[in-house]
Amino acid sequence: MTKYNFFAGPAILPKQVMAKAAESVIEMGDMGLSILEISHRSKEVVEIMENAVSLTKELLGIGDDFEVLFLSGGASSQFYMSAMNMLGENETAGYVDTGAWSTKAIKEANAFGNVQVLSSSSDKNFSYIPKGYDIPSDLKYLHVTSNNTIFGTQFQDFPDSQVPLICDASSDIFSRPLDMSKFGILYAGAQKNLGPAGVTLAIVNKEFLKKQARETPTMLDYNTHVKKASAFNTPPVFPIYVSMLTLEWIKANGGLSGMAQRNAEKAKILYDEIDRNSMFKGTAAAEDRSLMNVCFLPVNEDHTAAFIEKCAEAGCVGVKGHRSVGGFRASIYNAMPKEGVETLVEVMKSFESAHA
């Protein structure tokens, strides 16, 4: 039986990417060596890293005004690293609080400077994206979380801000085209749309980086990694390699517009069924619904376990919701085929027939 992986992250990757990755674990090209055992200074790995950078730039449509870094430590490390680098003791940054990950970013930034939470959707369990708040023009930056994996909300448009955005795009990077001119730093843990866990993408605007706020340990200074093309220390070679393969797959499948179109189509199929089906209800405000993480509840709470069981029987795994929201969450990242969503919708329909 085909398994459809709806886990929120680490998450589904394209089958072709995994097949190629497995081959290279046995032998990288015709080197006679595995990708797991070759030097990060070898020409093969240097090419992989250069290719990953240039694909990132090509897909996002950015030029030499940005540096593309492949770091480690996850978005959780970018929460403090971005503030440590960019927020001076007497400077103020704005944060929009859209849930768990934003809240953590705010906590870490507080150690470095003044943090102003411009708006929060905590009043309604983060079920919407705040709008209509003022963005002071003297902020050092404005921090946003583009997609909220736990709560199933997503910025459809980014705030109209005079100050650069720092954006945690961990769960929707490469899912749609972005106007990169808005961003000072865009960072993302790989383990949703980009690759396996273990590498973190940071795209840094060079002009913005000139406004660095303090000295840091060598490894925590973005400039260290800029100067050494992400190889100041031994980078996480295999996670970067799989990310490169995924970027090639994205390019071959219509780039970010292609991804956006398919993602919109898949999300519509699922949200339409949630709205139609008498057994389920969505949790996020309709206009802020995430195209990546679709959160929904059973109308009858007693049905939770039974529905998850029916999903599993049909090969749909990972649909249990996060404890902060409950119910169900179907993560339908780039690599989720339309058939996966259709299979889930069939289960929803059968569930309604059986219980309504």
Place this chain on the structure above:
Amino acid sequence: MTKYNFFAGPAILPKQVMAKAAESVIEMGDMGLSILEISHRSKEVVEIMENAVSLTKELLGIGDDFEVLFLSGGASSQFYMSAMNMLGENETAGYVDTGAWSTKAIKEANAFGNVQVLSSSSDKNFSYIPKGYDIPSDLKYLHVTSNNTIFGTQFQDFPDSQVPLICDASSDIFSRPLDMSKFGILYAGAQKNLGPAGVTLAIVNKEFLKKQARETPTMLDYNTHVKKASAFNTPPVFPIYVSMLTLEWIKANGGLSGMAQRNAEKAKILYDEIDRNSMFKGTAAAEDRSLMNVCFLPVNEDHTAAFIEKCAEAGCVGVKGHRSVGGFRASIYNAMPKEGVETLVEVMKSFESAHA
């Protein structure tokens, strides 16, 4: 032709480990999903992580007085993280400078407290391990680099110290039994004896950790990772998985005594040939020679490129020396079979016959 991988790191791993890893990239057990796409909260990944911790404890013979953490960021991150956590502004730590990596550790620690370099072998291009220096009993800790990948030296015995050691064991962890009672923290980037690049082992003595020196960003506090069993954030699942497979291989092959015995045998074969062969000379003081990284020079410098070419023709790759030492470096970690070393020795003998 069989390729023998003598690269210093990322480095050779057991063939069986890579075969199993490749299988799991296609499908993890009978889950129908790849190891690259499954949640770090899944029972399968939780078991992998628990297994990696318990194998580490079993192989090193440590109990509940130590915490075993799988982090990211490499030893380069442990340079500052260990000092940030453990060295107060008014405290003093001792460092032994045995070359490039020690030097970097010293540089990073300087930002946090008083650093006393107790001894250095910089006077002879780090070709020996300093001995006979005093270790003040009021130091917070003593930092050593157990094996020096670049210079081919290794502590055969650790200093007799009243204060806990912090040890960078990146390039010889799991190559021999250790008296772990000496260590406050032992850390190691995985990419030599443990696994692929992208995960960092930190073994922390609980009593020592109680003497933490300051508050840090959440991700940089060892306690964060202790409390969440290395899963506070999404850990680098695949590098940890491959590390677990390697630890299983070590256990199945005689544990650390088995490794030590084979490593001593392999190193003896190679050093004996260096000492015998009229074309080559060793670089490290005989009593401090590393069993992991064997550095040697051609007697005639003009022979460098020709010898490397002969090595490559015989399938021995990665024997070029680091620019700080020149000549040749054969890294013969745990996974290097004796046949690899014998093949290299044959090339050395033929080279002598052809040129002497």
